[in-house]
Amino acid sequence: MKKDILEIRWHGRGGQGAITAAKIVANAAFASGYKGAVMTPTFGTERRGAAIFTSLKIAKEKIYDLSPITTPDMIIVLDHTLLDEVNVADGLKDDGLVILNGAKSPEEYDFQGRKVAVCNVTQHAVQAGLxxxxxxxxxxxxxxxxxxxxxxxxxxxxxxxxxSGKRPELNAKAAQLAYDNTAVGGSK
Amino acid sequence: MHIIDSGNVAAATGVKLSRAQVIAAYPITPQTPLTEKLSEFVESEELDAQYIPVESEHSAMAVCIAASTAGTRTFTATSANGLLYMNEQLHWAVGARLPIVMCVANRGIGAPWTVWNDQQDTIAQRDVGWIQIYANDHQQIIDSVIKAFRLAQTVSIPVMVCYDGYLLSHTYMPFDRPDQEKVDGFLPPFKAKNFLDPENPGNFNPVTLPDVRPGQDGTIKPGYIEIRHRLQMDLRASLEVYQEIDADYKKDFGRGGHPFVEEYKCDDADFVAVCIGSLSYHLRDVIDAMREDGIPIGVMGVQMYRPFPDEAIVQALGGKKHVIVFEKALSYGNQGALYADIKSALYNAADRPTIQNFILGLGGREIKTEQLLAVLREACANPGTAEDTPRWVGLKL
Incomplete structure (x- = not known):
């Protein structure tokens, strides 16, 4: 409802670590001066492999509204096969952003002309040694x-x-490689 | 130091900082991660405590009763049907005047099964005699746990610290983790006045006759009714004790100052929305939106529900035009319990407002900001036309 809250919805599969990823971003955002960083996982019935989502809200001030995101500013998709199963762009703002783990170029995805950032994260993670x-x-x-x-x-x-204790350097390397190899463009 | 973690971890961290000595618990959604975290703390020796796994919530409370009777700082946690399964032992713990602290991650009650949030579980326990404190965010969870241990051992009455299941238990947000040294200064070690001591044998809670009786030492000993009257007096007196503890906490940690009710934009308000738990924070955004339209409204979260802080309630709501009470629980066959309690407190107030009751969010039904806005707009447009029958928000059938 508040206009100064950035709403990010993460889509993944149970066990893929979307919640951990959102938590890392929440921590980093907080360390960067965002006093509001609230992450709300799908409640209740997570199963391994099933489509799940988690909501992350970021703001300069404390966030009081914990209700789920309905009109996200951006969506982050950890698994491109979800595109055939779930309407990941549901409610995404017209000027919203899609960040996608996929192998094609931004122009090949259909998100009604919205900006898309694509990176073959799966491949780069293996390249990093994970x-x-x-x-x-x-x-x-x-x-x-x-x-x-x-x-x-x-x-x-x-x-x-x-x-920490779970290949921290290799995970950081995977993120760096993805950072260096993310293509941003307009979708179909 | 600030960390970002779940409400359950905030609770577990509060228990660790309070140096609980015996923990007995049975896992139930959405409380489970709290007890898992505590067992990790004990396993890694970050917390020097006995963690006693049990086969049920009834046994969990029985172990806590035994451990507390032996003079240790004792903790457990549960939700929903687990809390109800403890019920007989809850009465025993308070009758025996044991300073046990328990967290409840609020969840709806089956049947039918639900794992999602409402507050029927703890509200249904309002008459057992436990103190009930409700937290609105993770900071209040960790702070309330620490304060609860000091309150419980000061007044010899067990304390429930309640927070919304999932909405708080599983949501991640930043909170400050107090320094251990400062917590140690605020919360002295527990020294029981009477405890199981082989050197000093005694009877605990034997059959008590209807009438008073002469004791061996020549003084008159209380009957059952005197013991229960004492509990009631001590519960009422614990309001003042908690106010002092909260003030001390504020002095040491800089947070608190609203032990009974937390008000937002209520000072100049004609209308006040009232509820318990995280919804009172959610409502702040609704209040801001209505204020932009010039509607003089505020929101008040009730933080202590038992003992009921009637004086603070009257002070906050007396002189207002209209009060709207939202509840995630119901005294079935009547009205919302909080609504009835507030109405009762205001009955003798000189300038009492009209009052209305809304039931919502049962079994985790999503509470939409737009819904709250619509309900409050309508209520503020028609004050004085208050009806006494609770209305339900968001019914689809």
Missing amino acids: PPGIVNSGIIGAFSKATGLVEIDVLLEAIQKEF
Whole structure:
């Protein structure tokens, strides 16, 4: 409802780590001076592999409204196969942004002309040395490149902290590689 | 230091900082991550406590009763049907005057099964004699847990710290984690006045006769009714005790100052929306929108529900034009319990407002900002036409 709250909806599959990714961005945003950083996961019935989403709200001031996002400013999609299953762009503002883990160029996706940032996060994560299928660190690099909202260095630090004991350097490298290889353009 | 984490972790961190010594709990959604976090703290030796897994909530409270009777700082947590399963032991804990602290992640009650948020579980326990404190965000969760331990041991009455399931329990937001050293200064170690002591044997809570009786030491000992009267007097007195504890907390940590009700833009308001829990924060954005349209409205969150802070309520609402009470619970067959309590408190007020009751959000039904706005606009346009039957918000059938 408040106009100065940035609303980001994350789409992924249960077990893919969308919640962890949103949490990392929340931490980095807070460290960058955003006093409001509220992350609300899908409530109740998460299952591995099922389509899930999580809401992240970011603002300069404390956020009081915890209700789910209905008209996001941006959507982040961790898995391009979700595009066939879920209307990920539901409610997305006309001038909204799509950040997508996919293999095609922005112009090949249909989001009614909205801006799209695409990165083959799956591939770059393997390139960074992570086991196949880990995409939640890489997608953060694409987010930083596409939005400029939070500096990549702050995000890399937040990634290393969150993944401490779980290949922190490789996860940070995956994010850096994704950052360097994100294409931003207009959709169909 | 500020961290971003879930409400359940905020609660667990408060329990750790309070140096609980015995924790007995049975997992239930949405409380589970809280007890998981506590078992991690105990396993990693960050918290020097006994974690006792049990086979039910009834046993969890039974273990807490035993541990507290042995003179330890004791904690448990639950939700919904788990809380109801404890009910008989809840009465026992308060009758035995044990300073147990319990978190409840508020959830609707089955049947039919629901795992989502409303507040029927704790509101249904309002008459057992436990103190009930409600938090509106993660900061209030962690702060309330620490204050609750001091309140419980000061007045020898158990305390529930309640927060909305999922909306707070599973949502991540920033909160300040107080320093251990400062918490230690605020919350002295628990020293029980009477406890199970092999060196000093005694009877605890034996059958008590209807009438008073002479004791072995020659003094007259209370009967059941005197013991229960004492509980009531001590509960009423705990309002003042909590106010002092809250003031001390504010001195040490800079937060608090509204132990009973938290008001937002109420000073010059003609209309006041009232509710319990995170909804009172959600309503702030609605109030701001209505203020932009020139409607003099505020919102008040009730933070302590038992003992009922009737004086603070009368002070806040006396002289207002119209009060709108939103509730995620109901005294079935009558009205919202909070509504009835507020009405009762205002009955003798000199300048009492008209008052209206709305039931909403049961079983996690989403509460939309636009809905709240529509309800409040209508209520403010027609004050004085108050009806006593609760209205339901958002019914689709």
